[in-house]
Amino acid sequence: MIGSNPRLDDAFGAVHAVLRGDQVPQTAAAQVGLDPVRMAFYADAVYSHVREVLEKDFCALAAVLGPSRFEPLVREYFEIRPFDAYELNENAAAFRDLLARCASAGRHGVTDFHVELAEVEWQEFTVYVSPEVIPEPSQVQAPTLNPTLVILQLDHGANDFLDEWRDGAQGDVLPPIPDQPNPTTLFVLRHPETENVLFVAADEALLFALKAAHDGLTVSAAAEEAALPIQTVQSIYQSAADWGVVVLPEEKNP
Amino acid sequence: MEHRAPPQKSLRFGIGLRREHFDDIADRLDEVDFLEFLPENFLRFGGRPSRVLREVAARVDVTSHGVSLSLGGPDPLNKTYLTELRTLLDELDTPWFSDHLSYSSAFGVEYHDLLPLPFTAEAVDHVVSRIQFAQDFIGRPLLVENPSYYMSYPDSELTEAEFVNEVVSRADCNLLLDVNNVYVNAQNHGYDARAFIAAMPADRVLQYHMAGHIQGDGFLVDTHSMPVRDEVMDLYRYTLETVGPAWTLLEWDHAIPSLDGMIAELSRIRETAASAHLAPGTLEVAA
Ligand SMILES: [Fe+2]
Numbered sequence: 402m403i404g405s406n407p408r409l410d411d412a413f414g415a416v417h418a419v420l421r422g423d424q425v426p427q428t429a430a431a432q433v434g435l436d437p438v439r440m441a442f443y444a445d446a447v448y449s450h451v452r453e454v455l456e457k458d459f460c461a462l463a464a465v466l467g468p469s470r471f472e473p474l475v476r477e478y479f480e481i482r483p484f485d486a487y488e489l490n491e492n493a494a495a496f497r498d499l500l501a502r503c504a505s506a507g508r509h510g511v512t513d514f515h516v517e518l519a520e521v522e523w524q525e526f527t528v529y530v531s532p533e534v535i536p537e538p539s540q541v542q543a544p545t546l547n548p549t550l551v552i553l554q555l556d557h558g559a560n561d562f563l564d565e566w567r568d569g570a571q572g573d574v575l576p577p578i579p580d581q582p583n584p585t586t587l588f589v590l591r592h593p594e595t596e597n598v599l600f601v602a603a604d605e606a607l608l609f610a611l612k613a614a615h616d617g618l619t620v621s622a623a624a625e626e627a628a629l630p631i632q633t634v635q636s637i638y639q640s641a642a643d644w645g646v647v648v649l650p651e652e653k654n655p
Numbered sequence: 656m657e658h659r660a661p662p663q664k665s666l667r668f669g670i671g672l673r674r675e676h677f678d679d680i681a682d683r684l685d686e687v688d689f690l691e692f693l694p695e696n697f698l699r700f701g702g703r704p705s706r707v708l709r710e711v712a713a714r715v716d717v718t719s720h721g722v723s724l725s726l727g728g729p730d731p732l733n734k735t736y737l738t739e740l741r742t743l744l745d746e747l748d749t750p751w752f753s754d755h756l757s758y759s760s761a762f763g764v765e766y767h768d769l770l771p772l773p774f775t776a777e778a779v780d781h782v783v784s785r786i787q788f789a790q791d792f793i794g795r796p797l798l799v800e801n802p803s804y805y806m807s808y809p810d811s812e813l814t815e816a817e818f819v820n821e822v823v824s825r826a827d828c829n830l831l832l833d834v835n836n837v838y839v840n841a842q843n844h845g846y847d848a849r850a851f852i853a854a855m856p857a858d859r860v861l862q863y864h865m866a867g868h869i870q871g872d873g874f875l876v877d878t879h880s881m882p883v884r885d886e887v888m889d890l891y892r893y894t895l896e897t898v899g900p901a902w903t904l905l906e907w908d909h910a911i912p913s914l915d916g917m918i919a920e921l922s923r924i925r926e927t928a929a930s931a932h933l934a935p936g937t938l939e940v941a942a
Pocket of ligand 1: 800864
């Protein structure tokens with residue numbers, strides 16, 4: 402298309418240079434006769450969309466870092482990762498990579514905790530919109546894993562921090578950032594009934610249910626394989642179903 | 656390619672389908688005639704967004720209002736987006752789909768904002784062929800919306816009204832007339848809003864948008880964050896009397912009120928419409 406519209410192309414090029422921050426509005430505006438103040442207004446709007454989606458998808462992280470540390474990250478992300486997806490949130494996915502690089506280089510005050518926090522928040526979003534369809538109890542023959550389930554290995558307690566922050570209604574007073582390593586297997590999932598996204602630190606029982614459901618084992622098969630009483634396995638599966646980690650067949654889930 | 660026949664122009668009232676209302680919209684469908692959704696917020700999503708959209712679409716008409724076709728942009732139209740959109744609109748059987756007479760991406764970058772085009776013959780040629788392509792690809796009537804804009808190009812040879820007329824007639828598409836945008840643009844660019852409305856191709860206008868705006872730094876800004884201003888209500892009444900009835904949507908995208916608040920504001924729009932003196936025979940109110 403470029404090449405057939407010389408005057409239009411000049412306009413596209415000049416506006417683009419300002420929107421991307423490659424040129425100051427005064428210079429570009431002079432080339433195409435536009436008002437530099439209004440060009441700057443559009444540039445601010447486009448940049449704001451970047452900040453807003455990062456603040457929305459990583460809202461705990463933004464709160465923890467505060468504007469003085471978050472804004473330079475937004476600016477750097479804007480510069481290195483021009484948005485190219487029509488679905489706004491998709492453009493925010495690679496923010497985690499920038500955070501990881503900053504953490505290893507010790508830049509912008511980003512730590513491994515921040516990287517972990519961002520990962521949990523991002524996975525909460527992906528789970529909320531996951532195209533996976535969770536089967537109804539009537540559609541499964543054996544305990545079945547919730548297909549929206551994402552498993553994260555955490556070391557820095559981002560889940561506990563998020564729980565505390567949200568319990569405090571996400572106020573300005575932030576809970577303390579955990580300072581001891583705390584290895585955790587975190588299940589992030591969309592609940593089959595409420596559709597709410599939740600996370601739960603996996604204990605031994607949930608890990609057992611995960612493996613047994615992954616292998617498609619019925620209660621009796623799982624009990625036999627693990628040499629456990631049927632009632633024990635039943636209650637493990639039921640608890641996993643209450644969390645939404647597995648879907649139990651109808652008769653097992655009255 | 657055959658398009659689905661557009662429905663008769665009629666007076667109906669709707670609101671946008673927004674995440675903030677997912678929990679209660681299904682219980683309030685009696686109070687709206689139709690819902691409008693932004694396809695970008697649904698196309699790739701499963702879960703609650705997908706479930707709610709399909710649930711409401713089974714019960715009321717839904718219209719699709721896109722923000723990323725970039726009809727005026729320099730890059731080739733996004734075929735992936737168009738293909739995804741066509742699949743969804745076929746499933747929901749929307750009466751039409753809409754996007755803006757502007758551009759939102761260039762040189763591979765998505766701005767997530769609507770940038771104006773110069774009102775030139777060159778821009779008409781450019782956008783007409785793209786509208787035709789999109790309309791044929793989707794196989795449903797495409798309504799282009801007059802966007803709000805805050806900068807004007809010195810090489811514009813046409814007025815905005817001439818530009819809109821030229822585009823919709825040559826592209827053989829329909830028009831989504833945003834009444835608030837007309838008001839905002841008229842104020843910001845110094846033209847007569849009523850003259851602009853009177854110059855619109857009435858038989859191609861199938862939908863109106865109503866929204867709120869704020870006073871910015873020396874100019875009005877179309878924010879969709881407020882109730883509709885009285886001046887815009889007056890202009891809407893004039894529009895109905897001049898252009899005729901069309902599906903009317905309340906747009907509210909920031910600081911979104913509760914569903915009660917949305918429906919109360921929609922009632923104000925209904926009351927304004929009820930006070931308009933419509934030409935005999937133009938009114939076909941939804942049952
Ligand atoms: Fe609009």
